[in-house]
Amino acid sequence: MNYPQLDIYLNRIKENASKLRQELDGKNIKLTAVVKGFAGNLNVFKAYQEAAIKSIADSRIENIKKFREAGYQDEILMLRIPMPSEIKEIVPYIDASLVTEAKTAELISKAAEAAAKIIDLIIMVDIGDRREGILAQNLAELAEKIEALPGVKLKGIGTNLGCFAGIIPDQKNTFHLINLKRELENKLGRELEILSAGNTATIRLLKEQELAREVSNLRVGEAILLGTDIINQSLINGYHHYNFRLQAEIVELKEKPSNPEGEMAFGGQGRGQIIEDKGLRRRAILAVGKQDIDYHGLYPELEGVDVLGASSDHLITDVTDAAQDLGVGDILTFKINYSAMLRAMTSQYVSKNYIE
Ligand SMILES: *Cc1c(COP(=O)(O)O)cnc(C)c1O
Numbered sequence: 001m002n003y004p005q006l007d008i009y010l011n012r013i014k015e016n017a018s019k020l021r022q023e024l025d026g027k028n029i030k031l032t033a034v035v036k037g038f039a040g041n042l043n044v045f046k047a048y049q050e051a052a053i054k055s056i057a058d059s060r061i062e063n064i065k066k067f068r069e070a071g072y073q074d075e076i077l078m079l080r081i082p083m084p085s086e087i088k089e090i091v092p093y094i095d096a097s098l099v100t101e102a103k104t105a106e107l108i109s110k111a112a113e114a115a116a117k118i119i120d121l122i123i124m125v126d127i128g129d130r131r132e133g134i135l136a137q138n139l140a141e142l143a144e145k146i147e148a149l150p151g152v153k154l155k156g157i158g159t160n161l162g163c164f165a166g167i168i169p170d171q172k173n174t175f176h177l178i179n180l181k182r183e184l185e186n187k188l189g190r191e192l193e194i195l196s197a198g199n200t201a202t203i204r205l206l207k208e209q210e211l212a213r214e215v216s217n218l219r220v221g222e223a224i225l226l227g228t229d230i231i232n233q234s235l236i237n238g239y240h241h242y243n244f245r246l247q248a249e250i251v252e253l254k255e256k257p258s259n260p261e262g263e264m265a266f267g268g269q270g271r272g273q274i275i276e277d278k279g280l281r282r283r284a285i286l287a288v289g290k291q292d293i294d295y296h297g298l299y300p301e302l303e304g305v306d307v308l309g310a311s312s313d314h315l316i317t318d319v320t321d322a323a324q325d326l327g328v329g330d331i332l333t334f335k336i337n338y339s340a341m342l343r344a345m346t347s348q349y350v351s352k353n354y355i356e
Helices: 010-025 040-051 061-069 084-093 102-114 137-145 171-188 200-206 209-214 338-344
Strands: 005-009 029-036 055-058 074-078 096-099 119-124 151-158 194-198 217-220 244-257 280-286 299-301 306-310 313-316 332-338 350-356
Touching: 005 010, 010 029, 010 040, 010 350, 040 061, 055 061, 055 299, 061 074, 061 084, 084 102, 096 102, 102 137, 102 151, 119 137, 137 151, 137 171, 151 171, 151 217, 171 194, 171 200, 171 209, 194 200, 200 209, 200 217, 244 338, 299 306, 332 338
Parallel strands: 005 350, 029 055, 029 217, 055 074, 074 096, 096 119, 119 151, 151 194, 194 217
Antiparallel strands: 005 244, 244 280, 244 332, 280 313, 299 332, 306 313
């Protein structure tokens, strides 16, 4: 055993992917599985292939190349609007890209021509979350520019919500997007094939037929990997939940005053923490840190364990109320959220244990 260790339940991920694909198929919505959460890991990727996923999205060229080299031939969508500096290199590996900038579209057009292929483009529209996306009033201008470019095909428009400002996808903003697509179709004088909604938080909206009829593509990551919907703070019914589990080892366990001692940096806030004086507490230090996980996203499986914080290499927990006696060398296990999963998959120091 090598700790910290991440247990990865491949079968559950596969079943989630397969179930979601079939559910969306039934609504005539193409599932694009967003795979950016597992750092191009080919063992996890295999679960998607076994689930017959035919469209994936990632944002890292390294991962995209790896999937192609592993023999994946179906659709790859460049999920993050590409860096101008990577376009030449990435175009040979992808089928489609999200775009928001005319300059980027022009570079993709050039690279596509050079590679003798057509790249599908989806314009991202910002309808409130203020991450990537063009504002509605500028949409037509960009669309018309793209229409005139060789080597690219304007397939439709899309949006992403929830990820920066935390704006929740709802009926109102989704209908807004649908209306923008209609207006754009009128201006261009042709239909657009794709209305690409995203992400996991949009799934629950698709119960409404009126919405589901208009959405033709859904980009989903979290629901497949974790069965959770962090934006709506819920577990997704009928899916396997928390398919990644962290195991970490206790390297120190001592009774200590919970109150720190000495002059505290940063205006007495101790890097923003407010530490409550709870008297003497049993404190377990685990050998895993910020380099490996996002400690905000750790949910201890043993009752009574409290995560207090982390530094680069240490996780600090309060185990005074733990439901079990603990000692140095014992292992604590945690369910983890998306952000902790992302970090654990990226960290070379976290060993990966695949459970079929
Ligand atoms: C990450 C991402 C998604 C997937 O989001 P989940 O919440 O993991 O389903 C969809 N679209 C874009 C543009 C993304 O960056």
